[in-house]
Amino acid sequence: MVLLPNSTAPCALPDSPLAAAKPGIDACVHCGFCLQACPTYVNLEDENDSPRGRILLMRSVLEGTLPADDADVRTHIDRCLGCRACETACPSGVPYGHMLEAMRATLYTRQPPPLVARVILAVFARRALLSLALLGARVLRATRLPRLLSRLPGRMGFAFAMLASTEAPLRGRRWTPRGTGARGTATLLEGCVMRGLFRHTNAATKRVLRENDYALADTRGQACCGALHAHAGDLDAARALARANVAAFERSSAEWIVVNSAGCGAMMKEYGELLADDPAWSARARAVAERVRDVSELLVAAGPRPTGGPVLLRSNGGGTSAPLRVTYDAPCHLLHAQRVSLPPLQVLGAVRGVDLVALTDSDQCCGSAGIYNLVEPDTSDAVLAPKLAHIAATGAALVATGNPGCLMQLGAGLRRAGAHARVLHPVDLLDAAYASGERAAPA
Ligand code: SF4
Ligand code: SF4
Structure with a gap:
């Protein structure tokens, strides 16, 4: 002793x-x-x-x-x-x-975590296996079966509802950003779930940044950020993934590493602490972490440029008459871990024709928490229930939140509750409004 x-x-x-x-x-x-x-x-x-x-x-x-x-x-x-x-x-x-x-x-x-957690963590640590799993999920989603199967009882139904909620809720329209690139260069952390199931959001992120005068560069050799592993206590796996990302992003000359997933951004901003005891990597990890920004932080630094025009929802089969009621739920790892509170609201505030209504207890967790909703379903449901009631009270047609886990948790909860509201990332809304072709003239 x-x-x-x-x-x-x-x-x-x-x-x-x-x-x-x-x-x-x-x-x-x-x-x-x-x-x-x-x-x-x-x-x-x-x-x-x-x-x-x-x-x-x-x-x-x-x-x-x-x-x-x-x-x-x-x-x-x-x-x-x-x-x-x-x-x-x-x-x-x-x-x-x-x-x-x-x-x-x-x-x-x-005493290792439950089998389901070990399997998920093992898949996320292996790029090829994860890509295969996410490809399978995309194929299944394309069949629209998850919408139907989301009515199944229990966790199985909830899992299908999560997958169904990753469909883009807004009508896509091709548009070309007109920004100058004068603000400098950003490179996107593509992310595992974001790259696999929210490709529309990754594409929207790049477009809205270009529209706001950032140049975009690709970074090859990216890995999972390691957040799931760190939160589950598998610090060795988290550190191995962090080293891979530090090495990959060191090769990029971009000033900023932009992240559109709150959990991944929080993890990357803390790479310095994660690798603090590794003399070969600690300074390198700190240097990479200092370049990490949430997408909302970069957009707010540039304005963002205001938009105009109607936003089209898939769910109503066409246009909506303005104003479109939207509410915002703060991802815990953006609000509490990164202490980024106002920028996502400022991004939504730049979308003309939106009635942004406050959500009661938007600073409280939705119950997603990485793989928590799969391994602790009862407590996750108990945490989600008041969130859904608060969303219903807003009367919002869209719920914006900047984290894939929250998007799937809220989306699944709303779907299974029979609610009409749909979830989306704030940049998806900004992108759709820019796409309307009615961008306001620069001030
Ligand atoms: S707020 Fe909670 S964690 Fe902080 S000192 Fe008080 S009891 Fe401890
Ligand atoms: S669930 Fe409670 S104890 Fe755990 S991180 Fe959240 S506020 Fe802290």
Whole structure:
């Protein structure tokens, strides 16, 4: 046994990832300001499912008063969404997200995650296998069967509804951006799910950036960002993927690495911390991380240029008479992890003919949380239910959010609830409005 720094308690797990998170555990003063921000505490009403309770569990495991293979500890840590709303609420600056990753990495070396999680993580770590799986998903989506099968009960039906919700909700029309490229060059993290199932959003991202005077460059050799692996406690796999991306983006001379998936952007902005203990990679990782921007940040730096004209919805078979009611749900990893709050709203505000209505508790998690909705379905549903009720109260036809997991979770929830509202990425709406051909003249 070794003594913990700042504590007389012995450390039961020296050299574990959790031991490295000890300063964060010590920073918690148990004030409870984070409790009402925590979706699992609010929905389950158990202190063990709160940030404060989970930090106490981390301390207990670290000091050896609870064993690392304790089933209850595992349950409460597994139930954490990793949404990091507690970080935003915490006045003491407790870095909860990193502590959670360290706790999971420590627990999962003793008892691996469930089989479904291991399979998903293994597929995401292998580019060829993932491409094949996503190709299969696209073929299935093209048959329109997922729309029908989304009515099946249980998780199977929900999974089909998630796939059905990846269809582009807006009518595509070819248009050519007229930007100058004078703002500099950006290169897009293509992403795994974004490249596989949201190709329309990746294409829209490139078009709207060009329209706003950015030049675009491709980067070859990109890998999965590693966020799913880090959040699940597989830090070795996350670091291997991060190294691959650092090496790939170092080869690009683009000033900015633009990301349109909040979870991937948060991960890439934290590559420096992820590889901090690797002398060969830490400085390189920090340099790449400093170039990462969410697409909304780059667009707002350029305005973005205002738009005009009607936006056409697939679901109503044609045009809508303005104003089109739209609401915005903030992805946790954009709001709480990256602290990017206003830029997505400013992007939506640039779309003329849109009535942007506020969504109650838009800062609360939707229950997607990577693969959480597949491995913790009951808690995920409990977190999603109030979100769907708040969306229904807005009367919005479109819900905008900038993360593939949130797009699929909200899309599936709305579809299975029989709601008419559809989900889309903010850049999809901006792109459709530019495509209307009624772009306002530059100021
Ligand atoms: S708000 Fe911060 S310091 Fe207070 S209990 Fe929560 S994590 Fe601990
Ligand atoms: S990350 Fe989210 S679910 Fe987990 S403790 Fe913090 S607020 Fe609660």
